[in-house]
Amino acid sequence: MPQSKKRVVVTRKLPDPVETRMMELFSTVLNLSDEPMSRDQLAAAARDCDVLVPTVTDRIDGSLIEQAGERLKLIASFGTGVDHIDLRAAKARGITVTNTPGVLTEDTADMVMALILAVPRRLVEGNALITSGKWTGWAPTRMLGHRIHGKRLGIVGMGRIGQAVARRARGFGLSVHYHNRKPVHADIENELEATYWDNLDQMVGRMDILSLNCPHTPATYHLMNRRRLALMQPHAYVVNTARGEVVDQEALVEALKERRIAGAGLDVYEHEPEVASGLLDLDNVVLLPHMGSATIEGRQDMGDKVIINVKTFVDGHTPPDRVIETMF
The missing domain is CATH 3.40.50.720 (NAD(P)-binding Rossmann-like Domain)
Structure with missing residues (x-):
């Protein structure tokens, strides 16, 4: 499937260069207000996208994954931790999960x-x-x-x-x-x-x-x-x-x-x-207000990793930062 048709939903505002590049590569839906999505909004997004790009504050549990549409094949999380995602439920649905390790x-x-x-x-x-x-x-x-x-x-x-x-x-x-x-x-x-x-x-x-x-x-x-x-x-x-x-x-x-x-x-x-x-x-x-990784350089690097993971996936390859459930 041409990557231009891949619909990517981003749940929070990311650095401008990251959002611009994602708009160039994919059919991307941005969250310009940066207001956290409600559970209903997350569920609606999961039902109508190929790739969901959540952050560590978005709870992607088994119930929400069950509501996801057949299109959803990748959860490309913007963050290192994956405790907010039910990895077993994602695996059972054939959904790949990636994160952004190393850059923070x-x-x-x-x-x-x-x-x-x-x-x-x-x-x-x-x-x-x-x-x-x-x-x-x-x-x-x-x-x-x-x-x-x-x-x-x-x-x-x-x-x-x-x-x-x-x-x-x-x-x-x-x-x-x-x-x-x-x-x-x-x-x-x-x-x-x-x-x-x-x-x-x-x-x-x-x-x-x-x-x-x-x-x-x-x-x-x-x-x-x-x-x-x-x-x-x-x-x-x-x-x-x-x-x-x-x-x-x-x-x-x-x-x-x-x-x-x-x-x-x-x-x-x-x-x-x-x-x-x-x-x-x-x-x-x-x-402190959860700012340990809050540097301009770090956020940019995280976004670059998300893009690489999504681009690799839509091109039919295994993303470099694929999370293996048994690792955790």
């Missing part, structure tokens, strides 16, 4: 390090003190935070992003530890001077800073639950730039309120865009 690694790792610095050193509190006009000058015991150099960093999920975080952490003098489904290659472990922990509980209880960099899967849902948060040391910090569902948000709020852990840096939340009111009232957290 450095951007996300930069944000992890920013949070690792911001929370212990109280950067946001310091900025608020200045902007409130309440700063009265330097004093020996005011705005004291914790030193980063020499501390132990535990990385949960040593994939591309975890390894990029480890490289940055070494530059700040942090001791790198990690938990993964299996150890990384010995060459990588040696390069990063990283210590592997097979037992997550044991690692959690011995780290000064915990960075969550694993995908959200059934196995990682509430990985940091009430029991594991209780294992953390009182002076320890947790940083989450992965997925909000990896942490039991209610248990985290309790631990922070009761000062059972020192603080947290969060870029993702369990019920986005809602942020638990308990978090908003705390002074030992830094809260």
